[in-house]
Amino acid sequence: MHTETDENSILYQGTSGPGLGKTIVLVSGDEEYRSEEALPILARVLAEHHGFTCRVLFAINRETGEVDPATNDNLPGLHHLAEADLMLLFIRFRQLPDDQAKLIMEHTQAGKPIVAIRTATHAFRYAEESGSPFAAYSFRSPDPEGGYGKFFLGETWAGHHGKHGYESTRGVMNAEAKDHPILRGFEPFWCPTDVYKVNALPEDATVLVWGEVLVGMNREDSPHPEKNNPRMPLIWVRERDGKAPIVTSTAGAAIDLVDPGLRRVLVNACYYSLGLGERIPACSEVGANPVNPSYFKMGGFKSGLKPADFLA
DSSP states (O other), X not given: OEEEEOSSEEEEEOOSSTTTTOEEEEEEEOSSSOHHHHHHHHHHHHHHHHOOEEEEEOOBOTTTOOBOTTXXXXXXXXXXXXXXXXXXXXXXXXXXXXXXXXXXXXXXHTTOOEEEEXXXXXXXXXXXXXXXXXXGGSTTOBTTBTHHIIIIISOOXXXXXXXXXXXXXXXXXXXXXXXXXXXXXXXXXXXXXXXXXXXXXXXXXEEEEEEEEBSSSSTTOOBOSSSOTTOEEEEEEEOOTTSOOEEEESOOOGGGGGSHHHHHHHHHHHXXXXXXXXXXXXXXXXXXXXXXXXXXXXXXXXXSOOGGGGOO
């Protein structure tokens, strides 16, 4: 694997594996779940063990040039999406300038593959007075209802189902989808983040993994006696006529990726969305567990760092 960095991004260049020749652009930018740490973790796995070329983009403070998730209006490097085979999206409440938002929407509206993580269901939040044509994709937009998340991914921000910071999550296979390629090598996984509420998914969506709410913040905790009937979808895939699949996971904070079971599902999701489902290994290699990723916390990002400092 070869790595490069510039002022706005990190590049992981795979050298062998089924992903050779395929490019993934991973777009980070949220204030709480440490997407700026999570996506380099995934990019390294995808490049080193599977051969993909992976470029990670960051929210950048215009004045300091530092990685700054609180800067919600600057995601430089999105022009790389023009050459991307897959966009892996993990952003929250962005109000991007039109020339940047346009690049995300061009990839999306072209029907190209997307893997979306956690807060991507509420990717955009524009002020009413913004005047941007992309304000229609704000998470509470009436038209299209639910904005980008609801229209493309299948759900927008609907609230916490588990109690945030008090009730963690176990990812449980949907037995009806047990033969789906994304679930190859599946094992139940645990996430410190809570289960998001999902009101309804479109008819073309298949739930792959259910989110089981646990009574506490430990892997061994019992299922919540009241919040798992029904369980909420945690990971699903939309199969769209004439377009590539979209896979959405509401798990995937940096701290969640300590569990290899979740990393494996996300790696498999990249294969599948790119039309490589038949090449998913019996048990995808996901590397060593990341060491000490930051816990989720609003505004708790590491300050004073440039993209190169996030090389996983």
